Amino acid sequence: MTLRVLLAESATEDTVFLSEVLTELDGARCWSDWVHLETSHAATWVDTEAILATNAVDIVLLNPDLRDSQGAETFRKVQAAAPHIPVILLVEPSATSLAEHMVRDGAQDFLLKREVDCEPLARAIRNAMERHRLLAAARATSMTDQLTGLLTRPAFLTLAERDRLLAERLSRKMIVLIAERTESAAVGGGTYTPGDQRSDLALVEAAEDLRRLAGPAPLLARLSHSRFGLAVLDTLAEPVEEIATRLHTAATDGRLAIGSAVFDPPATGFTRLSARGGRPESAYPSQRVGHARPLHHRVGVVGARRAVPNAIMTVSARRSRRYL
Numbered sequence: 001m002t003l004r005v006l007l008a009e010s011a012t013e014d015t016v017f018l019s020e021v022l023t024e025l026d027g028a029r030c031w032s033d034w035v036h037l038e039t040s041h042a043a044t045w046v047d048t049e050a051i052l053a054t055n056a057v058d059i060v061l062l063n064p065d066l067r068d069s070q071g072a073e074t075f076r077k078v079q080a081a082a083p084h085i086p087v088i089l090l091v092e093p094s095a096t097s098l099a100e101h102m103v104r105d106g107a108q109d110f111l112l113k114r115e116v117d118c119e120p121l122a123r124a125i126r127n128a129m130e131r132h133r134l135l136a137a138a139r140a141t142s143m144t145d146q147l148t149g150l151l152t153r154p155a156f157l158t159l160a161e162r163d164r165l166l167a168e169r170l171s172r173k174m175i176v177l178i179a180e181r182t183e184s185a186a187v188g189g190g191t192y193t194p195g196d197q198r199s200d201l202a203l204v205e206a207a208e209d210l211r212r213l214a215g216p217a218p219l220l221a222r223l224s225h226s227r228f229g230l231a232v233l234d235t236l237a238e239p240v241e242e243i244a245t246r247l248h249t250a251a252t253d254g255r256l257a258i259g260s261a262v263f264d265p266p267a268t269g270f271t272r273l274s275a276r277g278g279r280p281e282s283a284y285p286s287q288r289v290g291h292a293r294p295l296h297h298r299v300g301v302v303g304a305r306r307a308v309p310n311a312i313m314t315v316s317a318r319r320s321r322r323y324l
Contacts, residue, residue, distance in 0.1 A: 003125070004038045004058045008048045008078075009090065010067040014113055015041060018061070018090070021116055030122040045069035045077060052082045059125055060087045063113070064095070064102070075102045086132035088124055090116070108132055145222040147200055148207035153229075156221030160231035163219065167263060173234040174263040175244055179210060179256045181226035206256065213247050 005022060009015045019039065026037040040055060042048040044067050051057065060082070064074040078087055089110035091099045099110035108128035111120065143155040151159070160176065167174040181203070203226065210228055214220055218232040230247070234240045244260050 001033055002036045002038060004040070004056055005125075006040050006042065006048070006051055006055075006057045006060045008042045008045075008060060008066060009063045010043050010065070011063070014063070014090075015043070018113070018116060021118060021121060024118050025122055028118055028122070030119045032126070043067060045074060048078065049081055052078070052085070057082065057085055059129060060085055061090055062087050062107075063090045064098070071098060072102055072105070075105070075107060079106055084136070086128040088128050148204055148222050150207055150211075150228070151219060151221035153221060153223045156219055156223065156229050156231070159219050160229075163231055163233045164263060167233055173240050175230075175232045175234075175240040175260055176263070177230040177232070177244060177247060177258060177260040178223070179206075179228040179230070179247070179258050181206060181256060210247075214243060218243065 007015070007018055007022065009018060019041070022037055022039050025031075025035075027034060040051055040057075042051055046068060048060075048062075048066070052060075060078060062075065062078060064071050066074055069077060075087065075089070078085075086108045087106075089099045089102060089107050090113045091110055093112055093114075096110075096112075099107070103110060108131055109124045111124055142152055144150070145152050164174055166172075203222075207220075207222065207228065210230070211220060214230055214232070215238070218230050221229045223229045232240045232243050240262065248258055
């Protein structure tokens, strides 16, 4: 097993000492299995950020007081740049209280630099990676997205498939829509960065807009960082086409791209929907939803007792460029 370690430390003496400990740990018996360590070093936050952006890293050993960034702010930057990587803090005795605070904020552990030795460090790394894996698994099975309060992707796929079966049984229409943040809506015209406060605020606002436009009935989820999904079952109170049209036309600021597909069990079977997928939408005006482009023929599996995820993948891949 190869373990890729990033040591972020500015002090030369401490860097030498910690590097020696990591060298001794390479293939040492204190691991439960044989472990080969690949260690990279960063003396500043700028270097740390560059390595996290370009190299594969399994764990970060972080001195929060780097040359160009100090304290809890350094840890928050690491969290934002690489939320999927566990962090162990290496601190001086005077910084114990701050380290405990950062552990409460998400760091996996902290060690006093002068007390670091092979076995304690190996144990801390092993435990940190396992705790981080368990937390990631718990988040993956959670029903609610922590940032937006919407459903998570797994919850959405499960509930949307339930609604599709219900639509088939009751002979009602169902529509699946994908809304995705566009590059033109990114903060400062750039790309979105997970953990960036302004980017996160923009996503929360987008979620609130979609929640307001969709109403209380549809399933609404955050599928990925900047992509949202809606599943709407036809009701007497409001047809699915009205909700789709409202989402397509309610705003004109160009922040979202919308794609949609309709599941209509009485009218559309697998063969007919497959054939329609390759023809211009003008040939089937009754099937148009907003201004969505014709869908790839694989969308037809929605009407053939297949799962909703297939439709979601296809719709998002061939979504319309009508902007909300």
